[in-house]
Amino acid sequence: MRWLRRLLGAFVLLALMAGAAALWWLHRPLELAAPSVEFSVEPGMSPRQIAQGWVDAGVRTSPLVLYEWFRWSGDARRIRAGSYEIRTGATPRDLLRKMVLGDESLATVRFIEGWTFRQVRAALAGAEGLKPTISAMSDAEVMAALGAPGQHPEGRFFPDTYAYSRGSTDLAVLQRAYRAMAKRLDEAWARRHPDLPLRSQDEALILASIVEKETGLASDRPQVAGVFVNRLRIGMPLQTDPSVIYGLGEAFDGNLRKRDLQTDTPYNTYTRPGLPPTPIAMPGKDSLMAAVQPQRTKALYFVARGDGSSVFSESLAEHNRAVDKYQRRQGASSAR
Numbered sequence: 001m002r003w004l005r006r007l008l009g010a011f012v013l014l015a016l017m018a019g020a021a022a023l024w025w026l027h028r029p030l031e032l033a034a035p036s037v038e039f040s041v042e043p044g045m046s047p048r049q050i051a052q053g054w055v056d057a058g059v060r061t062s063p064l065v066l067y068e069w070f071r072w073s074g075d076a077r078r079i080r081a082g083s084y085e086i087r088t089g090a091t092p093r094d095l096l097r098k099m100v101l102g103d104e105s106l107a108t109v110r111f112i113e114g115w116t117f118r119q120v121r122a123a124l125a126g127a128e129g130l131k132p133t134i135s136a137m138s139d140a141e142v143m144a145a146l147g148a149p150g151q152h153p154e155g156r157f158f159p160d161t162y163a164y165s166r167g168s169t170d171l172a173v174l175q176r177a178y179r180a181m182a183k184r185l186d187e188a189w190a191r192r193h194p195d196l197p198l199r200s201q202d203e204a205l206i207l208a209s210i211v212e213k214e215t216g217l218a219s220d221r222p223q224v225a226g227v228f229v230n231r232l233r234i235g236m237p238l239q240t241d242p243s244v245i246y247g248l249g250e251a252f253d254g255n256l257r258k259r260d261l262q263t264d265t266p267y268n269t270y271t272r273p274g275l276p277p278t279p280i281a282m283p284g285k286d287s288l289m290a291a292v293q294p295q296r297t298k299a300l301y302f303v304a305r306g307d308g309s310s311v312f313s314e315s316l317a318e319h320n321r322a323v324d325k326y327q328r329r330q331g332a333s334s335a336r
Contacts, residue, residue: 026069026091026092026093027091027093028091029088029089029090029091030059030060030061030086030090030091030092030095031059031060031061032058032059032060032086032087032088032090033058033059033060034058035087035088036085036086036087036088037054037057037058037059037085037086038057038083038084038085038105038166039053039054039057039083039084040082040083040084040166040167041053041079041080041081041082041083041084041099042081042167043081045081047067047070047071047076047077047079048063048067050067050070050079050099051063051064051066051067051070052067054066054095059086059095061092066092069092069096070096073096075096075100078100079096079099079100080099080100080101080102082099082102082104082165083104083105083106083129083165083166083167084098084099084103084104084105085105086098104165105165105166106163106164106165107127107128107129107130107163107164107165107166108161108162108163108164109123109124109127109130109161109162109164109173110123110160110161110162111123111157111158111159111160111161111162111177111282112159112282113159113212113281113282113283113284113287114159114212114213114216114281114282114283114284115159115281115282116154116246116280116281116282117139117153117154117155117156117157120157120174120177120282121134124170124173124174125170127170127173128166129164129166129167129168130164130166130168130169130170130173131167131168131169131170132169132170133169133170133171134170134171134174139152139153142171142174143156145171146171146174146175146178148178152277152278152279154209154278154279154280154281155181155205155206155208155209155278155279155280155281155282155283156178156181156182156205156279157174157177157178157180157181157282158177158180158181158184158282159282159283159284160177160180162176162177181282184285184288185201185204185205185288186201188204188208188288188289188291188292189201189204189292191289191292191293192204192292192293193292193293193294196229196292196294197229197232197233198232198291198292203275204288204291204292205279205283205288205291206275206276206277206278206279206280207225207228207229207275207291208225208279208283208287208288208290208291208292209279209280209281209282209283209287210228210238210240210242210243210275210276210280211224211225211228211283211287211290211291212281212282212283212284212287213240213242213243213280213281214240214242215304215308215309215310216308217308217309217310218286220309220310221286221287221290222289222290222293222294222295223294223295223297223299223302223310223312224290224302224310225287225290225291225294225295226294226295226296226297226299227297227299227300227301227302227312228240228294229294230297230298230299230300231300232274232275235273236300237269237270237271237272237273238269238274238275239269239270240269241256241261242280242281243267243268243269243276243280244256244260244261244265244267244268244269244270245260246267246276246280246281247265247266247267247268247276248260248265267280297312298314299312299313299314300313300314300315300316300319301313301314301315301316301318301319301322302319303319303322303323303326303327304326304327305326306326311325311326
């Protein structure tokens with residue numbers, strides 16, 4: 001029986017050594033092929049596939065050992081689908097905990113105030129780790145996929161930074177931006193001045209997009225909006241260059257000419273009264289609020305100083321003097 005006790009003792013010793021080795025491994029930083037390693041756990045993946053996926057992605061360990069750790073921990077079935085990233089210093093425990101908690105690695109895409117929908121689509125197409133689904137869709141098909149068939153896409157997405165997990169679709173990000181703009185527009189419209197010459201939220205969005213393109217100076221936006229509201233009240237053409245440029249589309253070469261101002265399009269606010277038919281860009285929060293809460297002013301004109309700010313005038317004579325001072329001497333043409 002002595003040999004049996006010795007054999008049993010050897011087994012116990014081996015078990016203790018294996019346990020100590022496992023404990024050491026669990027708390028030891030994993031060796032990585034790069035400072036950070038990323039891997040996306042797809043829905044339906046088995047723990048064994050997940051372990052192999054991490055090794056293929058750059059975790060330098062045995063996939064069998066990693067799988068056995070997932071299984072032995074009791075948390076293998078709690079691993080969540082998602083995109084994950086581990087960095088130098090992460091242990092096997094850290095790796096599993098991240099997947100169980102759903103602590104995903106997020107990428108971001110930013111939509112800028114004043115962008116057109118064409119620029120939004122370009123940003124989505126170039127976004128890292130974002131699954132493309134709209135590249136072959138027309139604008140109308142994109143809006144239908146968002147649940148807004150027949151709606152023009154321009155200005156319908158709120159400019160902001162959107163975080164997403166790698167493998168998310170571009171349509172999912174667009175949906176969030178669309179809902180964000182709808183919410184911001186609802187909030188702005190609820191706070192509008194009661195005497196606005198705007199009949200709907202859509203008209204407020206159109207005016208906000210013009211204000212966004214007319215000035216980059218937040219402090220000037222309420223007064224710029226006030227000028228356009230005054231013109232709408234008296235039936236005076238808006239004569240806003242950004243709308244004319246939008247109507248020219250790809251034909252615009254960066255130089256707005258007199259003939260462009262005289263060429264009639266639905267967006268030419270020199271040849272057509274009132275607001276253009278759709279927004280011309282994405283307005284930010286400040287421009288939305290300026291459109292519904294314009295500054296009460298007698299000004300009917302404004303001209304850019306050249307430093308981002310504008311000079312506002314009540315009369316044409318006063319405006320012409322400002323144009324002479326700030327624009328004609330510089331050879332510019334952006335005056336209202």
